[in-house]
Amino acid sequence: MTEQMKKKIEQFCIANDLLHKKDGIVVGVSGGADSVFLIYFLKEIMERWELRLHVVHINHGIRGKEALHDEQYTKELSKRFSIPCTIFRENIPKRATEWKMTEEEAGRTYRYQCFEKVRQELGFDAVAIAHHQNDQAETVLFQMLRGSSLRGLGGIRPKRGYIIRPLLLCNREEIENSLQEEHISYCTDQTNGQNDYTRNAIRNCIIPAMQKYIQPKAAQHIAKSGMYLQEVMEYLDRERDRIYERIVTQLQEEQINGYRIRRSDFVQLPSVMQKEIIMKLFEQTAGRKKDITTANVEETVKIFLGETGKKAMLPYHMIAERSYEDLYLYRKEEQSKHVEFWEDELVLGKTYIFQIENEKQMQVTFYRKDISEMKENNQKKLCTKCFDYDKMGIMPIFRYPRSGDYMWIDANGHTKKLSRIFIDGKIPAAQRKETPVLAIGDHIVWIPLLGRVSPYYYLTESTTRVLCAQTANNERLCMAK
Numbered sequence: 001m002t003e004q005m006k007k008k009i010e011q012f013c014i015a016n017d018l019l020h021k022k023d024g025i026v027v028g029v030s031g032g033a034d035s036v037f038l039i040y041f042l043k044e045i046m047e048r049w050e051l052r053l054h055v056v057h058i059n060h061g062i063r064g065k066e067a068l069h070d071e072q073y074t075k076e077l078s079k080r081f082s083i084p085c086t087i088f089r090e091n092i093p094k095r096a097t098e099w100k101m102t103e104e105e106a107g108r109t110y111r112y113q114c115f116e117k118v119r120q121e122l123g124f125d126a127v128a129i130a131h132h133q134n135d136q137a138e139t140v141l142f143q144m145l146r147g148s149s150l151r152g153l154g155g156i157r158p159k160r161g162y163i164i165r166p167l168l169l170c171n172r173e174e175i176e177n178s179l180q181e182e183h184i185s186y187c188t189d190q191t192n193g194q195n196d197y198t199r200n201a202i203r204n205c206i207i208p209a210m211q212k213y214i215q216p217k218a219a220q221h222i223a224k225s226g227m228y229l230q231e232v233m234e235y236l237d238r239e240r241d242r243i244y245e246r247i248v249t250q251l252q253e254e255q256i257n258g259y260r261i262r263r264s265d266f267v268q269l270p271s272v273m274q275k276e277i278i279m280k281l282f283e284q285t286a287g288r289k290k291d292i293t294t295a296n297v298e299e300t301v302k303i304f305l306g307e308t309g310k311k312a313m314l315p316y317h318m319i320a321e322r323s324y325e326d327l328y329l330y331r332k333e334e335q336s337k338h339v340e341f342w343e344d345e346l347v348l349g350k351t352y353i354f355q356i357e358n359e360k361q362m363q364v365t366f367y368r369k370d371i372s373e374m375k376e377n378n379q380k381k382l383c384t385k386c387f388d389y390d391k392m393g394i395m396p397i398f399r400y401p402r403s404g405d406y407m408w409i410d411a412n413g414h415t416k417k418l419s420r421i422f423i424d425g426k427i428p429a430a431q432r433k434e435t436p437v438l439a440i441g442d443h444i445v446w447i448p449l450l451g452r453v454s455p456y457y458y459l460t461e462s463t464t465r466v467l468c469a470q471t472a473n474n475e476r477l478c479m480a481k
């Protein structure tokens with residue numbers, strides 16, 4: 001590796017706060033050119049930076065012999081570099097069916113779980129993966145084509161949580177040339193990208209055409225624009241937070257979660273900042289971004305700049321309102337308590353995936369069955385939990401806890417507050433809000449994390465219809481050191 005290239009990557013790492021002296025780094029190595037180059041680069045600087053490195057390779061159980069070859073190659077390379085290596089083997093097609101994802105998505109999800117698992121076990125500081133400039137250009141173009149927001153157009157970030165991407169400024173050609181010069185071989189994935197039609201088209205048709213007909217350095221320029229946009233967005237975020245601090249006041253009324261802005265402050269802001277502030281208000285009030293659209297933002301701007309007394313009803317029961325000189329965005333907790341569709345209504349057959357403590361994931365899929373069908377096929381064994389659907393009357397909701405939730409704790413109808421059950425179940429305070437429950441109104445049917453079912457919904461002799469829940473936790477199949 002030339003000194004110049006090493007310097008370029010190191011400078012990128014420093015500028016983006018990716019590496020620090022004495023860091024412990026898990027490195028995702030597939031055996032392909034990019035990740036082989038990444039481990040080679042990190043090995044080169046290891047001594048000077050006093051790094052501790054650990055390679056992780058995942059065999060997805062998809063490409064048979066070829067996958068075994070990649071696994072073997074990664075093991076040998078790690079040995080040659082004297083870096084410890086952990087191999088995971090998983091049947092990703094099976095996982096994909098269970099998780100109701102494409103194989104690509106399931107592979108990616110599983111990979112990130114493995115990286116994080118090893119990072120935590122070793123107490124390391126980061127997980128390095130080998131996305132590079134061409135990946136960046138593909139992502140930016142892809143986002144542009146699907147009509148993404150400005151944030152999405154920035155593409156891949158050099159750092160997200162524990163994940164770091166030191167090679168984002170290197171292009172594929174220089175990576176491959178560099179490996180060739182050092183006589184370091186690598187594996188080639190024959191199926192690379194085949195399952196991902198859009199990405200494949202961008203990689204193999206669109207970017208080459210741009211480079212042939214318009215600009216030979218198209219990929220490089222697109223990637224650079226993305227990185228530049230990231231910088232702009234970071235600046236905008238900082239500005240937004242500064243202005244937010246100055247003009248937004250939290251409401252103190254009981255049962256209301258909301259904020260106030262003086263209209264005179266809001267109208268002075270440039271339009272882009274008005275929208276940024278509103279988006280942040282949504283996040284603060286609702287506690288999440290999902291399901292909030294740019295149309296909601298625009299509607300709120302209209303209310304805030306429009307006539308006094310007008311209101312807009314928004315997702316998560318939020319209300320935007322202008323009242324003379326003040327603008328409000330709030331959510332009445334009392335009101336939301338009695339509304340059934342606080343979260344989505346349960347969708348049968350859909351797999352719900354959620355984080356439980358320490359980034360672990362849990363998955364649950366719901367089915368509805370007749371009791372005769374279950375008895376016939378002895379299906380009860382396949383279900384993690386069964387509930388009496390006759391007693392439900394309506395489809396329950398799989399949602400996060402809210403105040404007022406309670407559960408039957410015995411067959412006589414004695415109840416206990418959900419918050420108390422969490423305390424008794426030793427679920428840490430910070431995690432309680434993020435622990436999904438199955439509920440009908442405020443009556444909790446099931447708490448998956450504690451494995452508790454309300455006795456009210458136990459199956460009885462007279463049950464005719466059953467709601468079943470099947471859970472699957474991600475457990476690795478093999479971990480060889």
Ligand SMILES: Nc1ncnc2c1ncn2[C@@H]1O[C@H](COP(=O)(O)OP(=O)(O)OP(=O)(O)O)[C@@H](O)[C@H]1O
Pocket residue numbers: 027028029030034035056057058059060108111128129130131135
């Ligand atoms: N089988 C694997 N074992 C270990 N690390 C892997 C494996 N596959 C990929 N990686 C790591 O993840 C990086 C990115 O891989 P890849 O581009 O295939 O996609 P991805 O994570 O699916 O991301 P995206 O599709 O969003 O670009 C690789 O450069 C490598 O560092």
